[in-house]
Amino acid sequence: MxxxxxxxxxxxxxxxxxxxxxxxxxxxxxxxxxxxxxxxxxxxxxxxxxxxxxxxxxxxxxxxxxxxxxxxxxxxxxxxxSWVLQLIDALLSMKMGAGETLRKYANRYLELYNEIGGGNEKIVASTFQMGLPEESGLRESLTLRPPEDMR
Known part of the structure; x- marks a missing residue:
């Protein structure tokens, strides 16, 4: 040494x-x-x-x-x-759970998104929206004005 x-x-x-x-x-x-x-x-x-x-x-x-x-x-x-990177289609299975807050869902979603390491931003934003409950005001707002990316 x-x-x-x-x-x-x-x-x-x-x-x-x-x-x-x-x-x-x-x-x-x-x-x-x-x-x-x-x-x-x-x-x-x-x-x-x-x-x-x-x-x-x-x-x-x-x-x-x-x-x-x-x-x-x-x-x-x-x-x-060793960890296997998740594929972007893993985001398709993400749903906001019953009783889960929007903040918790968004954090879970972004954590998985970060593990994926990128991808088509429109698809990512769209799958986030699809995971929201149908009666969600945010989902309705995102439907009227679709985001271009997660920002």
Whole structure:
């Protein structure tokens, strides 16, 4: 370890969260040392929770020769924990629940929209409108003046 190295605070990988997000967070936190392949490998286990640490400790000696190989092995082992992006048609199933406030529905909708990562804005705005109750004043207003996008 370099003499002035201070271990950054990492989110501990539990095996139940997105592995790509975890690796991205790790690389970001270690960005000042990204050129030091050995240090990147040596510190990586400190970002792992118990399950992933058992996997790491069980790696065969000599199997991994670089940080990129370590991350590749990590990805192979925990692939089932990576999140799959939702498709835009997932928005079609969104409906405002009975007793749900407009704010809660909009927050749920926008959370799913953000997971999708974009798409045809007219369709997105239209599916939001279709999820509102038929007797909703907002739905009626959006029908009279259809929005171009979610803004």
């Amino acid at each position: 370099p003499s002035k190295f201070t271990r950054p605070p990492f989110n501990s990988y539990t095996g139940k969260t997105d592995l790509v997000e975890h690796v991205s967070h790790y690389i970001q936190m270690m960005s000042l040392h990204a050129h030091n392949n050995a240090l990147m490998c040596k510190v990586f286990p400190s970002s792992l929770g118990p399950t992933a640490l058992r996997w790491f400790n069980g790696l065969k000696k000599g199997l991994v020769h670089s940080f990129s190989e370590l991350i590749q092995e990590f990805g192979v082992r925990f692939m089932t924990c």
